[in-house]
Amino acid sequence: MDQTELLREVVVSALSDGRHLKVCGQGSKRHYLPEISAEISAEMVSTVEHTGIVALEPEELVVTVRAGTPLKVLRQELARGRQMLGAEPPEFSGLGTVGGALGSGFSGPGRPWRGSLRDSVLGIEVINGKGERLKFGGQVMKNVAGYDVSRLNVGAFANLGLILQASLRLVPQPDHSRTLCYELDGEAALRFCRQVAQQPYPVTATFWHDDNLSIRLEGAESALDAAEARLGGQRDATNGLWSSIRDQRHVAFSAMAESGAVRVICPPNAPAPEGLDWSFEWNGGLRWIWTNALSVNIAEYVHRANGWAWQLGCEVPIESGQKQIMRRIKQAFDPGDVFRSPLNLLSNLDGSDAD
Amino acid sequence: MTDWSFNKNLVLELLRGVLPQGNLITDHAGLRPYECDGLTAIREQPWLVALPETEQQVVSIVRICNEYGVPIVPRGAGTGLSGGARPHEAGVVLGLSKMNHILEIDPENSVARLEPGVRNLAISEAAAEFGLYYAPDPSSQIACSIGGNVAENSGGVHCLKYGLTVHNVLGVRVVTSDGIVLEIGGAWYDAPGLDLLAVLCGSEGMLGIITEITVALLPRPDSVAVMLAAFRNFTDAGVAVAEVIGRGIIPAGMEMMDKLAVQAAEQFAKAGYPEDAAAILLIELDGTELEVSGLTAQVDRIVRTAGAYHVDIAESAQEQLRLWKGRKSAFPAVGRLAPDYYCMDGTIPRRELGRVLAEIAALSETYGLRVANVFHAGDGNLHPLILFDANEAGDLEAAEEMGGKILELCVQVGGTVTGEHGVGVEKLNQMCVQFNPTELEQFFALKAAWDPNGILNPGKGIPTLTRCGELGGMHVRHGELPLPELERF
Ligand SMILES: Cc1cc2nc3c(=O)[nH]c(=O)nc-3n(C[C@H](O)[C@H](O)[C@H](O)COP(=O)(O)OP(=O)(O)OC[C@H]3O[C@@H](n4cnc5c(N)ncnc54)[C@H](O)[C@@H]3O)c2cc1C
Numbered sequence: 001m002d003q004t005e006l007l008r009e010v011v012v013s014a015l016s017d018g019r020h021l022k023v024c025g026q027g028s029k030r031h032y033l034p035e036i037s038a039e040i041s042a043e044m045v046s047t048v049e050h051t052g053i054v055a056l057e058p059e060e061l062v063v064t065v066r067a068g069t070p071l072k073v074l075r076q077e078l079a080r081g082r083q084m085l086g087a088e089p090p091e092f093s094g095l096g097t098v099g100g101a102l103g104s105g106f107s108g109p110g111r112p113w114r115g116s117l118r119d120s121v122l123g124i125e126v127i128n129g130k131g132e133r134l135k136f137g138g139q140v141m142k143n144v145a146g147y148d149v150s151r152l153n154v155g156a157f158a159n160l161g162l163i164l165q166a167s168l169r170l171v172p173q174p175d176h177s178r179t180l181c182y183e184l185d186g187e188a189a190l191r192f193c194r195q196v197a198q199q200p201y202p203v204t205a206t207f208w209h210d211d212n213l214s215i216r217l218e219g220a221e222s223a224l225d226a227a228e229a230r231l232g233g234q235r236d237a238t239n240g241l242w243s244s245i246r247d248q249r250h251v252a253f254s255a256m257a258e259s260g261a262v263r264v265i266c267p268p269n270a271p272a273p274e275g276l277d278w279s280f281e282w283n284g285g286l287r288w289i290w291t292n293a294l295s296v297n298i299a300e301y302v303h304r305a306n307g308w309a310w311q312l313g314c315e316v317p318i319e320s321g322q323k324q325i326m327r328r329i330k331q332a333f334d335p336g337d338v339f340r341s342p343l344n345l346l347s348n349l350d351g352s353d354a355d
Numbered sequence: 356m357t358d359w360s361f362n363k364n365l366v367l368e369l370l371r372g373v374l375p376q377g378n379l380i381t382d383h384a385g386l387r388p389y390e391c392d393g394l395t396a397i398r399e400q401p402w403l404v405a406l407p408e409t410e411q412q413v414v415s416i417v418r419i420c421n422e423y424g425v426p427i428v429p430r431g432a433g434t435g436l437s438g439g440a441r442p443h444e445a446g447v448v449l450g451l452s453k454m455n456h457i458l459e460i461d462p463e464n465s466v467a468r469l470e471p472g473v474r475n476l477a478i479s480e481a482a483a484e485f486g487l488y489y490a491p492d493p494s495s496q497i498a499c500s501i502g503g504n505v506a507e508n509s510g511g512v513h514c515l516k517y518g519l520t521v522h523n524v525l526g527v528r529v530v531t532s533d534g535i536v537l538e539i540g541g542a543w544y545d546a547p548g549l550d551l552l553a554v555l556c557g558s559e560g561m562l563g564i565i566t567e568i569t570v571a572l573l574p575r576p577d578s579v580a581v582m583l584a585a586f587r588n589f590t591d592a593g594v595a596v597a598e599v600i601g602r603g604i605i606p607a608g609m610e611m612m613d614k615l616a617v618q619a620a621e622q623f624a625k626a627g628y629p630e631d632a633a634a635i636l637l638i639e640l641d642g643t644e645l646e647v648s649g650l651t652a653q654v655d656r657i658v659r660t661a662g663a664y665h666v667d668i669a670e671s672a673q674e675q676l677r678l679w680k681g682r683k684s685a686f687p688a689v690g691r692l693a694p695d696y697y698c699m700d701g702t703i704p705r706r707e708l709g710r711v712l713a714e715i716a717a718l719s720e721t722y723g724l725r726v727a728n729v730f731h732a733g734d735g736n737l738h739p740l741i742l743f744d745a746n747e748a749g750d751l752e753a754a755e756e757m758g759g760k761i762l763e764l765c766v767q768v769g770g771t772v773t774g775e776h777g778v779g780v781e782k783l784n785q786m787c788v789q790f791n792p793t794e795l796e797q798f799f800a801l802k803a804a805w806d807p808n809g810i811l812n813p814g815k816g817i818p819t820l821t822r823c824g825e826l827g828g829m830h831v832r833h834g835e836l837p838l839p840e841l842e843r844f
Pocket of ligand 1: 393428429431432433436438439451471492494495501502503505506508509510511512559560561564565566686687775776
């Protein structure tokens with residue numbers, strides 16, 4: 001259902017009354033994010049009613065979809081034409097919406113091979129903090145007219161505006177998919193992934209947990225056979241391994257619910273952390289450390305690994321020089337600070353918290 | 356209008372203090388090569404050219420210019436086709452050609468760290484010893500710089516499958532207008548906070564100076580096949596493209612050329628193109644050996660069913676190079692058909708191809724100017740090349756006007772005025788057609804967030820509202836005529 005006018009009125013009236021808004025879909029990623037500080041009250045504005053596929057053009061490899069549409073519904077619809085999004089944003093038991101996925105920008109276990117969610121965004125329609133409805137990008141594959149505001153909004157946690165709808169690039173579903181498993185400790189698994197990455201194997205995801213490495217191969221059957229003949233390993237017969245990683249239902253993630261997690265991004269060849277409970281995706285470029293605190297020990301490890309770490313549920317770490325620019329960008333889109341977001345880029349702060 | 360008056364002697368003195376002798380060009384003859392980029396019809400002499408060798412020098416130059424209000428026009432190799440690197444008469448051209456070192460090829464993480472002046476092709480050459488390459492390959496790749504590629508978000512014939520520059524860059528170091536160095540992303544995918552990297556890609560030197568780039572490298576595919584299919588009419592070729600993609604095949608490249616482009620390329624490059632064809636398709640398929648032979652057979656059937664009367668499959672690397680050579684030299688080849696040509700760069704939904712080409716043919720008729728069409732068919736990016744003679748009175752203006760009409764047509768059918776060459780100074784008017792005043796204002800606000808004093812590449816990329824206003828209501832936006840209530844005759 002098209003709720004554009006309604007949503008716009010909510011923003012316009014919040015702006016004129018000096019109220020603040022917090023944009024959400026179903027709230028499926030709430031556990032990831034810090035609470036918005038309680039002293040500032042922000043009303044929820046939800047896009048869940050703003051649903052529907054506006055246009056699906058399989059031969060143009062593009063879909064235009066409203067923000068409230070559940071990802072699962074979109075995925076099922078695309079599958080009818082044997083297509084899909086390249087990225088695999090978490091669906092979180094069917095709750096995740098397209099708008100929530102775009103706002104948070106997570107891309108799933110295939111990210112280094114299939115691209116990020118932001119990569120597939122061709123165009124976007126947003127309501128900025130002034131209540132203006134704006135369109136950027138478009139429905140075509142290549143478009144460099146104007147600044148890339150579409151992709152800037154992906155992963156912005158609704159700091160800049162409320163995403164109404166987006167046009168996304170589609171890819172064909174692979175003909176075949178196969179998962180190979182190996183019993184390897186962390187360091188050996190990282191090494192194996194590095195070797196595999198040097199060759200043009202049809203790998204589209206990797207995951208390591210509890211001394212088990214899983215590698216997903218996708219493509220033509222002949223290509224999978226050829227890869228399997230060279231890579232060996234055990235075929236994984238269980239169904240749904242990759243969607244359980246995507247949605248963080250896999251047993252590895254149970255540690256997250258119990259004790260929390262630190263999400264580390266670093267070059268894949270960084271050494272394995274010692275004496276920590278951890279798992280990895282993306283050939284080791286994304287590492288989950290299962291712990292409830294970003295200890296000095298972990299911080300030092302991340303520094304040595306030339307990466308960055310984010311303790312889920314806490315503030316996202318942003319370097320101060322970049323934060324200044326981000327604040328000014330926030331101000332450019334939302335001069336009245338209507339949108340309160342867990343990214344905490346409040347534009348009217350004087351920047352005194354620069355670290 | 357911004358006032359660009361500043362104390363030239365003082366600024367010159369300061370710049371001399373930060374750059375080695377010889378890296379500051381001020382004499383008329385020395386400035387000449389910097390008068391224009393690849394859009395040679397538009398020229399301007401800059402006040403001076405500064406050629407830094409280090410990031411620290413870039414920082415110093417930017418700080419001086421920001422303090423005294425001196426416009427800066429960043430420049431890579433100057434191959435841009437929209438006048439993005441066209442100098443500012445009162446300003447500094449900041450040429451990055453001396454910062455051309457490959458800082459690191461890291462095969463373990465499959466990344467390369469580069470200075471901005473590194474040539475696109477040099478990256479793949481340096482990575483070759485590890486069996487790796489850098490995927491985006493603009494036709495200008497022997498000359499254009501990686502910094503320019505990032506600033507334009509350039510594509511290439513392989514971007515249908517492997518993506519544009521934005522999809523292959525992991526991080527950049529950028530000097531902001533106030534002379535601060537930001538390190539955005541870099542070591543690996545995805546940086547925290549707003550996606551500054553995404554907005555820098557394609558920012559045409561208007562948001563910051565890119566001083567270092569980290570790109571992803573890919574392993575070379577095991578096997579490649581290149582296929583040429585010739586058609587008696589354009590529509591059939593268009594059907595073939597839709598069919599290939601409709602069957603779930605994403606070729607590594609899929610290019611289309613029309614009769615005039617084919618003839619020009621054949622005479623220039625002797626690539627073995629059938630000169631009687633109304634259109635040809637070049638299709639590259641890659642993967643494992645078995646996969647490629649399976650795909651080749653499948654695509655062969657598809658194109659023949661769609662009406663191809665001649666199919667040439669190149670198996671050896673040498674044969675493949677021959678087939679690609681025709682396409683890669685299409686621009687210079689067309690350049691021999693007339694004293695001048697004007698290269699357009701619209702993108703359209705592919706289903707509109709037939710209609711758009713018919714209208715281009717009609718425009719060609721009306722203006723009396725020939726057009727050769729080269730088309731990144733897989734992703735809908737159309738390059739009509741308008742032939743003209745700048746020495747003929749009125750020819751250039753006619754070519755520009757006709758080009759503008761083509762771009763407006765692209766917008767009208769749901770496309771965009773630029774797929775990969777950027778707006779620069781060339782497509783400012785057409786931007787008024789694609790964006791409304793509120794959207795343009797939002798662009799300006801974003802620009803001001805990065806560059807409050809407006810010193811970086813002023814006057815490019817985004818048209819002022821005044822400019823759009825002066826162009827008047829003659830433009831069509833989203834297929835709607837302005838003032839629809841008025842009767843038209
Ligand atoms: C024959 C020919 C074929 C071409 N084929 C293609 C093609 O297939 N695909 C395609 O996409 N393009 C193509 N182009 C266009 C052009 O080559 C690209 O736009 C290229 O990326 C420009 O790179 P450059 O180094 O020459 O940049 P320049 O022309 O020097 O600059 C381009 C823009 O980038 C800015 N800039 C340059 N360096 C920096 C920096 N370090 N920091 C910030 N801003 C910077 C400049 O200010 C300017 O706005 C072609 C051009 C020619 C002449």
